[in-house]
Amino acid sequence: MPIEDKDVRWIETPKLGLFDQLYLxxxxxxxxxxxxxxxxxxxxxxxxxEKPDLPPNYRGAHRxxxxxxxxxxxxxxxxxxxxxxxxxxxxxxxxxxxPDREKYPETFVIDExxxxxxxxxxxxxxxxxxxxxxLFDLTGLSRxxxxxxxxxxxxxxxxxxxxxxDPVRTSAGRLSVASEPPKSK
Amino acid sequence: MPSFEFWPTLIxxxxxxxxxLHTVAYLILVxxxxxxxxxxxxxxxxxxxxxxxxxLVDGVKMFIKEDIIPNHVDKVFYVAAPAIATATxxxxxxxxxxxxxxxxxxxVPIKSDLPADDARRIANAEAExxxxxxxxxxxxxxxxxxxxxxxxxxxxxxxxxxGIILGGWSSNNKYSVLGAxxxxxxxxxxxxxxxxxxxxxxxxxxxxxLEKVIDWQANHGWNILWHPLxxxxxxxxxxxxxxxxxxDLPEAEQELVGGYHTExxxxxxxxxxxxxxxxxxxxxxxxxxxxxxxWHLPFGLTDGNAWWQQVLxxxxxxxxxxxxxxxxIVVRWTLPRFxxxxxxxxxxxxxxxxAMVNLVLVMFVREFELPIVVISVASLGxxxxxxxxxxxxxxxxxxxxxPRMKRSLAGTVS
Numbered sequence: 001m002p003i004e005d006k007d008v009r010w011i012e013t014p015k016l017g018l019f020d021q022l023y024l025x026x027x028x029x030x031x032x033x034x035x036x037x038x039x040x041x042x043x044x045x046x047x048x049x050e051k052p053d054l055p056p057n058y059r060g061a062h063r064x065x066x067x068x069x070x071x072x073x074x075x076x077x078x079x080x081x082x083x084x085x086x087x088x089x090x091x092x093x094x095x096x097x098x099p100d101r102e103k104y105p106e107t108f109v110i111d112e113x114x115x116x117x118x119x120x121x122x123x124x125x126x127x128x129x130x131x132x133x134x135l136f137d138l139t140g141l142s143r144x145x146x147x148x149x150x151x152x153x154x155x156x157x158x159x160x161x162x163x164x165x166d167p168v169r170t171s172a173g174r175l176s177v178a179s180e181p182p183k184s185k
Numbered sequence: 186m187p188s189f190e191f192w193p194t195l196i197x198x199x200x201x202x203x204x205x206l207h208t209v210a211y212l213i214l215v216x217x218x219x220x221x222x223x224x225x226x227x228x229x230x231x232x233x234x235x236x237x238x239x240x241l242v243d244g245v246k247m248f249i250k251e252d253i254i255p256n257h258v259d260k261v262f263y264v265a266a267p268a269i270a271t272a273t274x275x276x277x278x279x280x281x282x283x284x285x286x287x288x289x290x291x292x293v294p295i296k297s298d299l300p301a302d303d304a305r306r307i308a309n310a311e312a313e314x315x316x317x318x319x320x321x322x323x324x325x326x327x328x329x330x331x332x333x334x335x336x337x338x339x340x341x342x343x344x345x346x347x348g349i350i351l352g353g354w355s356s357n358n359k360y361s362v363l364g365a366x367x368x369x370x371x372x373x374x375x376x377x378x379x380x381x382x383x384x385x386x387x388x389x390x391x392x393x394x395l396e397k398v399i400d401w402q403a404n405h406g407w408n409i410l411w412h413p414l415x416x417x418x419x420x421x422x423x424x425x426x427x428x429x430x431x432x433d434l435p436e437a438e439q440e441l442v443g444g445y446h447t448e449x450x451x452x453x454x455x456x457x458x459x460x461x462x463x464x465x466x467x468x469x470x471x472x473x474x475x476x477x478x479x480w481h482l483p484f485g486l487t488d489g490n491a492w493w494q495q496v497l498x499x500x501x502x503x504x505x506x507x508x509x510x511x512x513x514i515v516v517r518w519t520l521p522r523f524x525x526x527x528x529x530x531x532x533x534x535x536x537x538x539x540a541m542v543n544l545v546l547v548m549f550v551r552e553f554e555l556p557i558v559v560i561s562v563a564s565l566g567x568x569x570x571x572x573x574x575x576x577x578x579x580x581x582x583x584x585x586x587x588p589r590m591k592r593s594l595a596g597t598v599s
Binding site for chain 1: 573
């Protein structure tokens with residue numbers, strides 16, 4: 001289909017006047033711009049010495065929260081591993097040794113290399129047991145080291161709970177209602 | 186002829202080479218620092234305070250890196266090319282006055298109203314006396330009193346293009362050859378306005394000898410006042426000669442990977458860099474000497490030969506050259522690169538005609554003994570006039586925009 005004339009736009013390159021054709025004023029103004037930047041504040045962040053100022057919703061390494069008695073808060077409901085789009089959470093549930101809940105995770109492994117840090121596990125969790133922290137400098141010498149097990153994830157909690165950046169976000173420390181065993185039993 | 190002394194010359198050569206090589210190393214640091222500052226960054230700051238030892242580390246890196254000679258290269262020329270590039274750049278510095286100088290004596294005319302023998306004897310005595318006084322003043326250049334002077338620098342520094350062409354060609358690599366071809370076209374084109382721009386200066390000082398050029402400026406005022414257009418042409422041309430932005434087409438990273446030095450590594454690559462930066466230093470000194478009076482400072486600051494004035498002269502010429510080196514760096518991080526056809530049309534359609542007309546103007550003023558101020562006014566008039574002429578040219582053809590291809594140009598219609 002040919003283009004109709006009314007749809008066609010014609011553009012012309014702007015003509016340079018005498019001032020622009022001299023080139024030198026344009027070069028001088030360009031130099032003024034770049035020289036001005038010499039005296040402007042630097043934007044460089046010298047990383048190992050200066051830590052970056054991360055936004056509060058930054059999604060870094062996971063942690064497993066503890067309740068006020070220091071037990072793992074997780075009730076092994078598999079909601080997080082079901083929600084996980086990368087299938088990086090592996091939970092083995094076992095009957096809980098404590099009377100206030102039915103199950104607890106015997107093992108809880110997150111493959112941090114496979115995780116895409118989308119934060120859906122944190123949204124899915126009914127008892128606010130799994131949370132993403134602002135730890136971003138995860139390193140490991142092997143793939144195995146990057147498989148974070150339950151102890152590791154709990155230690156991340158111990159490490160980050162006191163830092164102001166990562167407050168325990170919801171119903172701090174207490175188990176929430178969803179973890180209570182059904183009354184009728 | 187000034188006399189040639191072996192040991193002092195050797196010492197000066199050693200000292201100047203030492204200073205130049207270290208200046209080049211630190212120029213690279215300065216370049217990195219200035220570019221960082223201009224982009225709101227910090228620049229190298231890990232090695233020593235403010236990255237002060239960065240050049241040393243860079244140099245060590247250049248030397249101990251693996252020196253790869255690819256199998257597909259022409260080995261002889263491949264090895265010779267960086268050596269040529271550096272050697273010519275260093276050689277070109279030989280005549281540049283970097284400190285206080287005094288002009289070599291003029292020839293003494295033989296008076297014709299005396300008997301021939303007497304006249305010759307008197308003239309010889311006068312010439313001997315001039316030589317004696319000239320010898321008493323030390324001239325700070327590696328080869329003082331060379332009469333072809335600036336011509337020598339031009340001819341030697343244009344040999345540097347051999348380094349680039351041989352390097353690009355022997356690399357047996359398309360990008361390298363393209364870079365080398367561009368470079369040869371560019372340098373040959375810009376040689377012409379470069380040479381023509383200083384002819385006006387030479388006409389007035391009466392010599393190609395840089396010491397005489399300085400001496401003329403000390404007596405009559407700096408050449409930038411009398412030959413502003415020539416200075417702009419000269420500066421643009423040396424930017425092109427040094428392959429510096431906005432004329433760095435031989436290495437245009439975005440188009441040619443690395444240009445002529447794509448296949449080079451280790452210290453061979455470093456030598457190309459050394460040559461380029463040495464060239465920058467030489468041409469900065471030339472700009473300071475030819476157009477900004479060399480060691481001369483206004484208000485009679487440098488009229489005597491006391492020790493502090495000698496020091497001041499060193500500082501003056503060094504400071505002026507340093508200013509131009511900084512200008513090189515600042516301009517590099519300000520202006521974008523020219524397209525190749527723009528580069529050529531600037532040289533052939535703008536700068537060469539301008540330089541020619543400017544030269545004719547200078548010849549005219551000199552022949553009819555008009556006041557020299559006429560040149561400065563008229564040459565600025567030439568600059569504005571050429572810009573005005575250019576602004577009267579018809580613009581580019583208009584371009585049709587196909588509405589279905591939102592932002593791309595559908596095609597040009599003449």
